[in-house]
Amino acid sequence: MEKAVVITGMTKQFSNGRGIQNIDLTIYQGEIVGILGPNGAGKTTLLKCLTGLTSPDRGKVELFAIDIQSNYKEAIGPVGALIGPAVAYEKMSPYKNLKMISRLYSGITDTDIDMVLQQTGLTPFKDEKISSFSMGMKQRFGIASALISKPRLIVLDEPTNGLDIDGLLLLRKTIQEISKHSGVTFVISSHHISELEKLCNRFCFLINGEVSVYEAGNEPLEDVYVRKVEVAVR
Ligand SMILES: Nc1ncnc2c1ncn2[C@@H]1O[C@H](COP(=O)(O)OP(=O)(O)OP(=O)(O)O)[C@@H](O)[C@H]1O
Structure with a gap:
């Protein structure tokens, strides 16, 4: 199986x-990997290093076998990410923002923009200014902007933040559909254990800055998580 992400000896202090x-950490093409850990454990730092937003002090990150440090532009090309608040021209609509982003890539059509708006439930609001959006609607736009380039690897840091039930269900459905039909790899951090449990086939626990990987099994994920945290604080 093709390796989407290979992280080796990565340290950021x-x-x-x-x-x-x-x-x-190695993540294979087509996997949906959940990143879990207590507040301040280093999840965002890991995702920032993975997408080149932060440089690690030591270690190496390869995306689809391309070294991110030495060949950033090529390595990051097939990656879509939402890390932190969505970046947008607030005086413009989500449609116009997505249209602008789409110009940075080849082959993104107006139909693709309409599809991403639908996948994130933004179609009824597509012509409204983003400045008038609630936190959850901005989050939906952030997810839309991570999807629009049709990436092979999608990195989402706490994508469920601010989403209502409808947004949560839509996000789950969208991720499952994209994963099933396009074999896209997802790396998703969240504190919503039950949501990650429904979505992911593998989990990466980050506790006290160290990582351990867990395959989906019969034991409830919450029990596994609590056990790992208890062991770490002993
Ligand atoms: N730019 C920075 N300067 C100094 N310390 C930082 C910086 N960024 C992160 N940290 C520290 O690194 C640790 C890990 O932060 P990080 O944001 O990666 O954690 P997290 O697991 O995503 O947390 P949360 O679940 O609360 O979002 C925290 O203790 C934080 O204080």
């Missing part, structure tokens, strides 16, 4: 002594 240490 901040001046406060926190960060992530010596992470080794």
